[in-house]
Amino acid sequence: MRVIGYARISRAMDDSTSLAKQRQIIERAAESRGWALVGIAEDEDVSATKSRLNRPGLTEARDAIASGKADAVLCWRLDRVARSVVDMGQLLDEGIEIVSATEPLDTTSPMGRAMVQIIQVFAELESSTTGERARATKAYLRSMRRWGGGPRPYGYRPEPSPDGVGKVLRVDEDEAAVIRRIFSDLLEGVPANRLARTLNAEGVPTATGREWKPASVLNIARALHVSGYLTERVAEGSRSRRPVVDESGSPVIAWTPLVDAATADAVRALVTSEALDEARSAATKAGLEGPRSLLYGLAFCPCGEALIRRVRKGTAYYGCRGIGEGSHVLVDAEKVDAEAVTQFLASFSGVEVVERVVEVSVSEALAEIETALAAASAETTSTATADLPTLFERIAALSAEKDRLTASEDRVTTRRTHTAYGEAWEGWTVEERREHMAALGVRVDVLPARRRGAWDPERVRVEADADYLTGQTD
Structure with a gap:
């Protein structure tokens, strides 16, 4: 007979139940009975009570039986395979024959199957009483004001x-x-x-x-x-x-x-x-409602992270999310803003402001279409049968227009203002200044300080879209 061995251990408590010991017993049992041992499947640190039949090693053994690779499962003891009457019954119903190497249990005979099922009743009872004993022990320790075990509490x-x-x-x-x-x-x-x-x-x-x-x-x-x-x-x-x-x-x-x-x-x-949720909500609301920095989303650290404006002891600074983990930037925000503006206006002070104007907003058009679709769909319940074909044609046309809009973009044109950036700059709010800089593709890279505590304007490097001036004259 061809057998596949199965060994399982919940926790390595002593050598008598170790996987190595189980393998040795299984090998000797197969050899003494003249059986061909096709392999040994194992589950380490796996509880049969908690995992039931969902165990990698046991699945391997079951697959070997189902595929015809082996005729039976050989184990050290029956409780290595299952600790539940229901689980053992399921295995037997699958046609899996189980032989114990150390117990007179062999499911290949009717009497053996009956004995296995009787023993499983007591095995399940033992598993349940073990849990009850553990809970009773913990309750007793608590009543004595003793530590109940588990992970060590910090401190x-x-x-x-x-x-x-x-x-x-x-x-x-x-x-x-x-x-x-x-x-x-x-x-x-x-x-x-x-x-x-x-x-x-x-x-x-x-x-x-x-x-x-x-x-x-x-x-x-x-x-x-x-x-x-x-x-x-x-x-x-x-x-x-x-x-x-x-x-x-x-x-x-x-x-x-x-x-x-x-x-x-x-x-x-x-x-x-x-x-914490309330604090996060308040911080989010303050961030959305409060003024954002000039270089929000435009200034970057050499590590690639966007710089965030924070305030410490009344002083605003730009900092990288990665502070403390390498060569990252932490710099006075006002000095960076001032230098960025200086470099920006040096390039764009005499350039005419060309504003983008959205002539057709896709989102607004989509909202109108969806409203019309909802109204048309509602009409289907009150429209006469003879008029339904016309209504369905309208719904189909609205759906087609919705699909077209979903795949399209806003229609945008440009408008010349005949005003240069140098003239308009002072009259703009911080938000407006940032929006114009973003539209020009401005990126501000801030380098780490060469000497700690010393300000160097060369740390700030402003770059803009090189194609903007060309596009403006088209």
Whole structure:
């Protein structure tokens, strides 16, 4: 008989259940019985209870049976293949024969199939009771104010309890200092992304040894463990946690708090999803309604990123999104604007302003067509049958016009103003100036400073569309 071996392990806990040990047992069993072993499929770090039959190794074994490559599956023990009566029944219904190398179980006979199904009932019962025992253990540890296990909370180190029951959390002073710094900076308005960049630049690791991200900072700010609270899951399978409460309904404080209650509550109020969404909305609205800088969308860093105008301590500057990650620009915005204007007017001061005029707006025409289509479609329910062909012709014509407009562009002409840029410049708003510069294809490249703190006008280089003057005289 040709068999394919199958080995699975949830976690490598001891050598007796290792994949290497299972392979060895499967190979010996096949050899002793005179069977041809066509291969061994494996699933490592895979739970049969959680993944059910959706396992790469098991799929490989099932495919080998279905394709005729093998006649049966040979495993170390039956529970390596399935831990559910339903799952085992599905495999048997597929015609898959399963043989255990260490148990007197062989589904190639009717008695063997019956024994397998009976044993699976108890295997499923064991799996369920194991979960119940784990939940009961965690509940008992919480009642004793012990740490329930899982990922180590940042700021603490788990240690054996002095009374020998479970583990307790002791303060890690270095990490506790980082937590207090995060809470203090957030209260002062320091953005989470800047905090993350600073911590990474200083080489401060997270609890898992990885780099900080804005989400990591916000997770610390929202965490309940920094207040010393003993926590539990909100519901089975949920990632959200809540404080364990005592008989009076007060949160149980099992560990030394890392942040005082007032500070923790104030920061948590700032970083709730609702507060962050409200802050983002306010910032977006202010950005849309407020005046934009002259070189918004026109100034660029040598790295290719567009420069963004920010204000720090009352001074406006252009900065690159990549600040702190290499040779990027951070420069006084007023000086850059002034130099850009000087260079722009040096080239265009005597050039006549030619304005673009939209004679036909596609978007406006499309809106009219769609309104007419909606009205015509509504008429189909109240129009007499004899008049429907005419109505359908109108709808077809409107649809064809809509398709034509969708594929077309605005019809634009130019209008001469007989006024040069040098004359009109002072009378324009910042928005109007930027719009004219953008229409001319202006791009402003700002180079890094040769010497820190020193202003050099040569750092600003203004380029415009070389074909503009030629096009203007056509």
